[in-house]
Amino acid sequence: MTLMFHCAEYEDLLRVTMIRDQEMLNQFLDSISKFVRERLVPAENEVAESDAIPDDIVQEMKAMGLFGMTIPQEYDGLGLTMEEEALVAIELGRTSPAFRSLIGTNNGIGSAAIVFDGTEKQKQTYLPKYASGELIGAFCLTEPDVGSDASAVKTTAIKQGDKYILNGTKRYITNAPRAGTFTVMARTDPSIKGAKGISAFIVDASTPGITLGPKDKKMGQQGSHTCDVIFENCHVPAENIIGGVAGKGFITSMKVLDRGRLHISALSVGIAERLIDDALRYAIDRTQFGKPIAEHQMIQVMLADSKAEAYAAKCMVLDAARQKDLGKKITTEASCCKLFATEMVGRVADKAVQIHGGAGYISEYAVERLYRDVRLFRLYEGTTQIQQMIIAKNMIKDIQ
Amino acid sequence: MKVLVPIKRVIDYNVKVRVKADNSNVDLANVKMAINPFCEIAVEEAVRLKEAGIATEVIAVSIGDKSCQEQLRTALALGADRAIQIETDEKLDALNIAKLLQKIVEEEQPQLVILGKQSIDSDNNQTGQMLAALTGMPQGTFASVVKVEGDKVNVTREVDSGLQTVSLNLPAIVTTDLRLNEPRYASLPNIMKAKRKPLVVKPAADFGVDLSPRSKLIKVVPPATRKAGIIVDGVDTLIEKLRNEAKVIS
Ligand SMILES: Cc1cc2nc3c(=O)[nH]c(=O)nc-3n(C[C@H](O)[C@H](O)[C@H](O)COP(=O)(O)OP(=O)(O)OC[C@H]3O[C@@H](n4cnc5c(N)ncnc54)[C@H](O)[C@@H]3O)c2cc1C
Numbered sequence: 001m002t003l004m005f006h007c008a009e010y011e012d013l014l015r016v017t018m019i020r021d022q023e024m025l026n027q028f029l030d031s032i033s034k035f036v037r038e039r040l041v042p043a044e045n046e047v048a049e050s051d052a053i054p055d056d057i058v059q060e061m062k063a064m065g066l067f068g069m070t071i072p073q074e075y076d077g078l079g080l081t082m083e084e085e086a087l088v089a090i091e092l093g094r095t096s097p098a099f100r101s102l103i104g105t106n107n108g109i110g111s112a113a114i115v116f117d118g119t120e121k122q123k124q125t126y127l128p129k130y131a132s133g134e135l136i137g138a139f140c141l142t143e144p145d146v147g148s149d150a151s152a153v154k155t156t157a158i159k160q161g162d163k164y165i166l167n168g169t170k171r172y173i174t175n176a177p178r179a180g181t182f183t184v185m186a187r188t189d190p191s192i193k194g195a196k197g198i199s200a201f202i203v204d205a206s207t208p209g210i211t212l213g214p215k216d217k218k219m220g221q222q223g224s225h226t227c228d229v230i231f232e233n234c235h236v237p238a239e240n241i242i243g244g245v246a247g248k249g250f251i252t253s254m255k256v257l258d259r260g261r262l263h264i265s266a267l268s269v270g271i272a273e274r275l276i277d278d279a280l281r282y283a284i285d286r287t288q289f290g291k292p293i294a295e296h297q298m299i300q301v302m303l304a305d306s307k308a309e310a311y312a313a314k315c316m317v318l319d320a321a322r323q324k325d326l327g328k329k330i331t332t333e334a335s336c337c338k339l340f341a342t343e344m345v346g347r348v349a350d351k352a353v354q355i356h357g358g359a360g361y362i363s364e365y366a367v368e369r370l371y372r373d374v375r376l377f378r379l380y381e382g383t384t385q386i387q388q389m390i391i392a393k394n395m396i397k398d399i400q
Numbered sequence: 401m402k403v404l405v406p407i408k409r410v411i412d413y414n415v416k417v418r419v420k421a422d423n424s425n426v427d428l429a430n431v432k433m434a435i436n437p438f439c440e441i442a443v444e445e446a447v448r449l450k451e452a453g454i455a456t457e458v459i460a461v462s463i464g465d466k467s468c469q470e471q472l473r474t475a476l477a478l479g480a481d482r483a484i485q486i487e488t489d490e491k492l493d494a495l496n497i498a499k500l501l502q503k504i505v506e507e508e509q510p511q512l513v514i515l516g517k518q519s520i521d522s523d524n525n526q527t528g529q530m531l532a533a534l535t536g537m538p539q540g541t542f543a544s545v546v547k548v549e550g551d552k553v554n555v556t557r558e559v560d561s562g563l564q565t566v567s568l569n570l571p572a573i574v575t576t577d578l579r580l581n582e583p584r585y586a587s588l589p590n591i592m593k594a595k596r597k598p599l600v601v602k603p604a605a606d607f608g609v610d611l612s613p614r615s616k617l618i619k620v621v622p623p624a625t626r627k628a629g630i631i632v633d634g635v636d637t638l639i640e641k642l643r644n645e646a647k648v649i650s
Contacts, residue, residue: 023470024595027477030434031586037414039585065588078588 025084032091035064040095047098047223048369058102061133067106068131070259071115075127082259082321086266090314093270097373100267101224105175106130108263110137112256113183113200117243122202126181138179140170140229141253148386150185151195151250155231157186162238164188164201166209166231172380176212177225179205184231185253188246200242200249209234220372258324258334260381265317265334265341268377271370272310272348278367279303279352282359293355302351310348313341332394339387342377349374401548401570403446403455404510406501407439407475409468410521419622426521426620435471438516440478441576444583445546446514447479454548455512457481461504463497465489469599476594477586483597488604488611496611498530503607505535510571512553517542517575528575538568542577 039060047053061067070085071077080088085107092100105111111130114122129135146152155168166186176182182203189197203210213228242252280303283294293299320333349371353360360367378384411417411426412434420427435443449455460475462468463486472483486500505513518525532539540546540555544563547554548570556565558577586594604611632638642649 021595023473024591027470027473027586027591027594028588031477031588031591035585060585063587064585065590069588076589078592 025087028084029087029091031064032066032088033094035060036091036095040099044096044366044369047096049222051222051225053098053102053223057099058133061099061103065131066103067133069103070107071111071127071131075123075131077127077131082262082324083318085259086262086317086321089263089266090270090273093267093272094274096221096223096369097267097271097376098221098223101174101221102178103133104263105138105179106133106136108260109139109253109256110175110179110181110183112259113139113242113249113252114202116255117200117248117252118202119244121239122242126202129180135180136175136178137181137183138173138175138229139253140173140176140182140184142171142173144169144171148383150253151198153185153187153198153250155184155186156190157184157188157199157201157236158190159188159238163235164238164241166201166203166234166236168231170229170231172216172226173229174224174226176227176229177215181205182210182229183242183253184229185249186231188241188249192247195250196247198250199246200252201236202240202242203234203236207234207236219375220369221376257382258331261334261338261387262317262321262324264377264381265313265337266321268341268345268374269310269314269317271374272306272313272345275345275348275352275367275370276303276306276310278365279306279355282356282365286357299355302355306348306351309344313337313344316340332391335382335387335390335394338382339384339391342374343384345374346378401449401455401512402457402459402508402510403449404505404508404513405439405442405446405458405460405475405480406497406513406515406527407443407460407462407471408436408516408519408521409433409462409464409471410436410519413437413520419620423619423621425617433467433470435474436516436519436521438518438520438576438578439471440474440516440583441578441580442514442516442574443475443478443480444581445543445574445576446512448581449512449546449548450479450481459484459508459510461486461501463488463492463500463604472599473591473594474586476597476599477591478584479590481597483599485599485601486604486607487601490604490611490613492604492611493613493615494524494526495530495614496609498527498534499609500604500607500611501527501531502534503609505531505537512548512570513537513573514546515573515575517577528573532573535573537571537573539573539575540566540568541575543574544577544579546574546580 043057065078068077069080069088073079114126130137141150143154146154157164157166182205184201184203185198186201187197188199209232211230216226283299284292286293316337320330320337324330352367353371356365356367359365362368412432415432418427446455446458450458458480459482460472460480461484462472469485472485476483515528528541529539540557542558543555544558545556551570552567553570553572554565554567555574556563
């Protein structure tokens with residue numbers, strides 16, 4: 001069976017299980033928005049200050065079913081379509097993105113390789129546990145010397161009998177401190193330099209030979225953790241190659257990108273809407289020169305520009321998501337969304353701080369924290385420059 | 401033990417309510433609707449009784465047009481087993497609602513009916529009491545604790561003088577106060593499962609109840625806006641203003 005066929009098969013699976021039921025989708029969104037408003041927003045400060053999400057909230061997020069939104073229904077997930085996932089991500093964007101990060105890997109890069117290309121046994125072993133949140137999956141691609149040029153992976157996996165021996169260091173791995181499994185990209189054939197020499201492994205976090213570095217100190221998103229994952233003569237059974245075939249790992253990891261980029265774009269829209277809401281409320285409350293600052297034209301310009309940009313990004317994301325659900329190839333569109341939406345939320349956050357004046361620099365106001373939180377979105381899942389490269393390359397390819 | 405939970409579709413409590421320009425009613429156009437918060441507490445209590453092994457079946461019922469099926473699905477997602485919609489396009493007053501519910505009580509023979517003490521839209525606080533009178537069942541209103549013991553239910557009620565506990569013979573009627581419980585969030589998997597739970601629709605006209613209105617809504621006006629207060633510079637000014645401006649002392 002070819003890889004293309006695998007992918008088409010997965011798309012079909014999604015379409016069959018699509019929740020094209022508006023009433024049910026509304027109930028999903030209602031329930032999530034209520035949970036965000038009543039449970040997550042009030043906990044934001046505590047999470048930021050303690051750099052930890054309280055256990056009872058983690059349990060409630062599991063009970064809500066938030067860990068399994070993109071896992072297919074036959075493996076106990078919800079099998080959300082891309083459009084539905086985007087709408088959910090917008091709702092989740094209305095609070096600190098640290099919460100979204102906790103469920104982000106199970107719904108994205110941490111489970112996707114198995115969802116797309118896993119053997120039936122791998123799917124049955126792992127997917128139901130990702131869906132329930134019992135197991136957290138992390139994704140290990142980036143290395144100290146390997147970032148945007150992801151196909152240059154240096155971590156090696158050398159075959160010895162029915163095992164592979166992994167050696168190498170993975171960097172900035174989201175949710176690694178909580179992870180039960182790692183999806184690891186490693187070079188099984190050092191004689192092949194590029195993507196084709198890379199395989200994907202599913203590695204149990206308790207395997208001897210794995211050590212975790214200290215948690216990285218970050219600019220924002222406190223409560224969400226990354227760290228190094230170091231493999232030293234780590235023995236992994238050969239059956240743990242995702243899909244059972246060597247040399248396909250990188251292609252596997254690329255399949256999740258469109259979906260992940262649309263997810264981050266939708267999240268950026270949600271956070272932009274939250275920032276605009278906070279800024280608007282502040283502008284109506286705060287009086288200077290004898291009237292609410294919202295009545296000063298220069299403040300209105302910032303509010304209006306922010307609103308228009310957030311709306312544009314929302315239209316882009318939902319359009320691309322619908323096209324993806326129809327089975328169209330949307331690599332260029334997904335990159336356009338990621339490029340525009342993540343830069344947009346940066347500008348909106350900057351204006352939200354500006355509208356708050358000095359208060360915007362003070363941690364008592366959420367905009368100060370969100371301003372730092374959203375900076376990440378322009379960096380991971382492909383930097384802004386990488387999106388620009390992809391878009392332009394595809395434009396040139398398409399015309400030739 | 402069967403538990404019946406009547407629920408109402410009302411304007412979402414987060415929505416800023418606006419009155420129509422002609423003062424005929426509250427403006428419901430494009431407004432987000434939700435399950436009445438007191439009814440949600442009633443559903444939660446019934447589901448908890450089921451989880452505790454006391455109730456065997458929880459039935460949600462709502463009276464209204466097709467749109468109230470949304471709230472019935474919410475009740476199913478929260479854990480009710482099946483739902484009944486009594487279909488009518490009319491806005492019925494409390495007595496007619498109670499009469500229709502009486503018919504459902506006769507059909508289903510529940511041991512316990514749990515209702516919200518009032519709905520947040522019209523604040524009538526009547527339906528549970530009327531249903532008790534019509535069915536001859538004992539009632540425990542404004543419940544903050546509900547304990548089923550054998551063939552009795554003990555209901556702790558929030559009354560002006562404090563807490564009062566009454567013991568009712570089953571079958572009985574309970575109406576919920578705010579502090580009875582904190583309803584859970586409908587989980588996404590349960591929302592999906594709710595789609596497959598039974599929901600039957602019964603036309604209100606089939607019940608042979610005279611549904612002609614007993615009351616008429618004449619006018620709805622928004623609460624008067626309060627003028628901003630002022631800070632006075634001392635007791636003398638205060639007395640002067642109370643005497644000459646407010647004219648409340650002489
Ligand atoms: C909080 C956080 C969480 C992360 N989580 C994970 C995770 O779970 N798993 C994982 O594998 N990785 C993760 N990453 C890593 C992330 O994906 C990388 O940081 C990202 O891909 C960028 O790589 P880099 O940091 O090596 O930057 P570099 O690739 O070194 O880029 C540096 C700069 O050069 C630019 N640049 C690079 N190449 C080009 C080019 N060809 N043309 C023009 N400009 C170029 C970039 O845009 C950037 O501005 C995470 C990172 C962070 C910060």
